[in-house]
Amino acid sequence: MSTPALRLTDVRKSFGSTAVIMGVSLEVAVGSRHAIIGPNGAGKTTLFNLISGRFPVTAGTIALHGRPIDGLAPHEINRRGLSRSFQVTSIFPRMTVFENIRCGLLWSQGYKYSFWQLVGGQRALNEAAARLLADVNLEARRDVPAGLLSYAEQRALEIGITIAGGANTILLDEPTAGMSRSEAGYAVALIRRISAGKTLVMVEHDMSVVFDLADVVTVLVYGQVIASGPPAEIRANRAVQDAYLGAPAEVA
Amino acid sequence: MSGGAIRTAARPVAADGAVSFLRRQWPWLAALAFAVVVPWFSYDWSTGRHSGFIVSMLSQIGISIVFALSYNMLMGQAGLLSFGHAVFLGLGGYVTAHVLNATKGGAVPLPLELTPLAGALGGLGFAIVLGYFATKQRATAFAMITLGIGELITSCALMFQTFFGGEGGVSTNRMTGHSLFGLGYGAPIHVYYLIVAWTALSVAGMLFLTRTPLGRMANATRDNFERAQFVGYDPRMVRFFQFALSGLFAGIAGALYTLTYEIVTYDTVAGPMSANALLMTYIGGVGVFAGPVVGAVLIVLLQSWVSLLSNSWLVYAGVLFILMVTFAPMGLTGLVLMHQPIWRAGRMGRLVGPYLRLLVPALLVVLGFVLAVELCSFLTIGAAQGKSFTLSRITIDPRGAGAWLVAGLLLVGGGLCLRAAMRGFGVAWSAVTEDVKRAEVRA
Numbered sequence: 071m072s073t074p075a076l077r078l079t080d081v082r083k084s085f086g087s088t089a090v091i092m093g094v095s096l097e098v099a100v101g102s103r104h105a106i107i108g109p110n111g112a113g114k115t116t117l118f119n120l121i122s123g124r125f126p127v128t129a130g131t132i133a134l135h136g137r138p139i140d141g142l143a144p145h146e147i148n149r150r151g152l153s154r155s156f157q158v159t160s161i162f163p164r165m166t167v168f169e170n171i172r173c174g175l176l177w178s179q180g181y182k183y184s185f186w187q188l189v190g191g192q193r194a195l196n197e198a199a200a201r202l203l204a205d206v207n208l209e210a211r212r213d214v215p216a217g218l219l220s221y222a223e224q225r226a227l228e229i230g231i232t233i234a235g236g237a238n239t240i241l242l243d244e245p246t247a248g249m250s251r252s253e254a255g256y257a258v259a260l261i262r263r264i265s266a267g268k269t270l271v272m273v274e275h276d277m278s279v280v281f282d283l284a285d286v287v288t289v290l291v292y293g294q295v296i297a298s299g300p301p302a303e304i305r306a307n308r309a310v311q312d313a314y315l316g317a318p319a320e321v322a
Numbered sequence: 323m324s325g326g327a328i329r330t331a332a333r334p335v336a337a338d339g340a341v342s343f344l345r346r347q348w349p350w351l352a353a354l355a356f357a358v359v360v361p362w363f364s365y366d367w368s369t370g371r372h373s374g375f376i377v378s379m380l381s382q383i384g385i386s387i388v389f390a391l392s393y394n395m396l397m398g399q400a401g402l403l404s405f406g407h408a409v410f411l412g413l414g415g416y417v418t419a420h421v422l423n424a425t426k427g428g429a430v431p432l433p434l435e436l437t438p439l440a441g442a443l444g445g446l447g448f449a450i451v452l453g454y455f456a457t458k459q460r461a462t463a464f465a466m467i468t469l470g471i472g473e474l475i476t477s478c479a480l481m482f483q484t485f486f487g488g489e490g491g492v493s494t495n496r497m498t499g500h501s502l503f504g505l506g507y508g509a510p511i512h513v514y515y516l517i518v519a520w521t522a523l524s525v526a527g528m529l530f531l532t533r534t535p536l537g538r539m540a541n542a543t544r545d546n547f548e549r550a551q552f553v554g555y556d557p558r559m560v561r562f563f564q565f566a567l568s569g570l571f572a573g574i575a576g577a578l579y580t581l582t583y584e585i586v587t588y589d590t591v592a593g594p595m596s597a598n599a600l601l602m603t604y605i606g607g608v609g610v611f612a613g614p615v616v617g618a619v620l621i622v623l624l625q626s627w628v629s630l631l632s633n634s635w636l637v638y639a640g641v642l643f644i645l646m647v648t649f650a651p652m653g654l655t656g657l658v659l660m661h662q663p664i665w666r667a668g669r670m671g672r673l674v675g676p677y678l679r680l681l682v683p684a685l686l687v688v689l690g691f692v693l694a695v696e697l698c699s700f701l702t703i704g705a706a707q708g709k710s711f712t713l714s715r716i717t718i719d720p721r722g723a724g725a726w727l728v729a730g731l732l733l734v735g736g737g738l739c740l741r742a743a744m745r746g747f748g749v750a751w752s753a754v755t756e757d758v759k760r761a762e763v764r765a
Contacts, residue, residue: 153553231553
């Protein structure tokens with residue numbers, strides 16, 4: 071079998087004496103859409119924070135395409151092709167929508183910390199930003215400060231920033247949280263579109279979104295994986311139903 | 323796409339570029355033209371001399387503009403509150419003084435016009451070294467480190483005699499005999515034009531920097547340093563480069579300072595000088611590029627004019643600062659920008675009345691406050707200096723009850739009226755802004 075996009079081996083995380091992640095091993099195949107579900111406090115977001123380098127792991131290893139990334143700083147992990155969004159919207163609120171997207175592109179286009187060229191004059195950069203803006207359907211809001219966008223628009227913008235750098239592994243933390251039905255439907259379509267050909271890992275509470283999008287579902291309860299497999303298998307899993315999904319009737 | 327249309331329409335590319343440049347940058351060009359012309363308003367044709375006071379004040383404005391803008395590269399653009407920015411102004415100034423002295427001795431035949439480069443390199447070099455430590459942290463920790471660096475360099479300035487010259491500082495002479503244009507630079511007006519040129523260059527340079535990838539990522543790390551990390555940037559490196567470049571421009575300001583005063587002492591690196599940068603930047607407005615320029619002009623005018631009229635100018639500057647932080651944290655330029663949507667919607671007329679109603683009691687309060695401050699000042703400092711308090715030939719006795727009563731009445735009466743007027747203004751303001759918003763939604 072080929073090297074997985076992400077491989078977590080016995081990853082542990084404690085905050086002080088409180089163990090939050092207690093030995094998670096997980097493989098995410100290249101090109102798959104992988105959902106992580108679990109009740110509140112199961113450690114889903116913490117797991118994302120460990121993978122993306124926001125927190126250091128207490129023990130265990132994390133490998134991206136076979137290369138270890140645990141212990142690296144977030145920006146180093148990002149440069150290796152892993153990008154993430156946040157549960158609480160994380161954008162650049164005082165900059166315009168276009169500027170937000172363009173900032174997401176700068177590093178991947180090789181601009182680094184350059185201070186001798188104007189961003190406005192970089193044709194390829196601006197065209198790429200305009201394309202992305204169209205991808206996330208925010209062209210009409212191009213010059214609006216991002217902080218003034220509606221909630222759903224901000225979520226779309228964040229997805230835009232997340233994919234801007236061309237990362238091949240994308241972590242989305244509750245991308246449809248707090249959205250109305252129609253907004254969530256739109257977001258799912260957007261995620262399906264932008265994750266084509268990429269590896270997607272997402273934390274999601276909305277089961278209809280999970281079973282709609284994911285190829286593989288991993289269930290995390292109290293910092294441990296209790297089940298992992300195709301959606302149909304997870305739906306039928308008794309342990310999962312007991313721990314998380316509640317009565318089978320509700321799931322169906 | 324529209325690209326093709328633009329390409330065919332843009333035949334006279336150079337002319338088009340010039341026009342659009344003029345259209346976008348005319349306020350700067352107008353300011354530059356004003357700076358060039360303004361000393362001639364004070365020219366005395368009978369003696370053939372410029373007013374020394376005006377030229378010195380204008381020179382100081384130029385220096386302060388560069389200094390305040392370089393401070394805002396940290397404060398406004400990168401969200402870094404520094405308490406030690408004067409260090410780079412001062413060190414740039416010291417380096418310039420030493421280079422000038424070496425030029426005079428014939429060791430380095432550097433034309434005087436280019437000596438600000440020495441200050442720039444000095445500021446940059448020290449900002450690289452000290453910034454390496456300061457930019458390890460952000461937010462409050464960064465502020466504390468810069469405070470420490472400021473104290474450290476100030477005490478170094480008194481300890482290391484050879485470089486800093488101790489309490490007496492380093493004196494120099496700008497008439498080095500090396501000039502690109504054969505100018506002697508004995509007259510302050512010559513130095514003033516040199517300052518205008520370097521200020522224009524520095525303003526253009528700093529404006530350019532805001533539009534580069536580094537400048538944008540400085541904004542990004544200011545807004546959300548975590549997000550910046552997850553788009554591949556190391557916020558620490560962004561801070562570091564921004565800090566180093568801001569030191570470069572502060573160094574230019576220091577060089578201009580040295581050329582103007584021909585002496586650099588330890589107070590150019592000390593706390594009050596750093597506080598001055600903060601004051602100018604904040605009062606002008608941190609959110610707009612031109613904000614610190616406005617602040618620099620205003621504070622130097624306050625310093626020069628009000629200090630001629632009153633011993634208490636620092637009290638006024640301090641009260642202005644407190645009022646700005648309390649009521650207009652985005653500064654004067656921020657206040658002006660708040661009116662932009664109302665102006666665009668053509669609704670400014672509706673604010674004239676409320677503003678006038680605000681103006682009268684505000685003036686009364688200011689009058690009462692100034693009177694009270696001056697009475698205090700004449701009781702203490704004024705008495706010691708043997709001055710008497712005269713207002714258009716009427717001598718006021720600060721010990722008499724009358725003047726104090728008037729001041730008290732103005733303050734209390736004006737204050738009560740002002741409070742009522744402010745409430746009315748608040749109502750009028752929100753009505754107008756609501757109206758503008760509704761009009762926008764409809765459009």
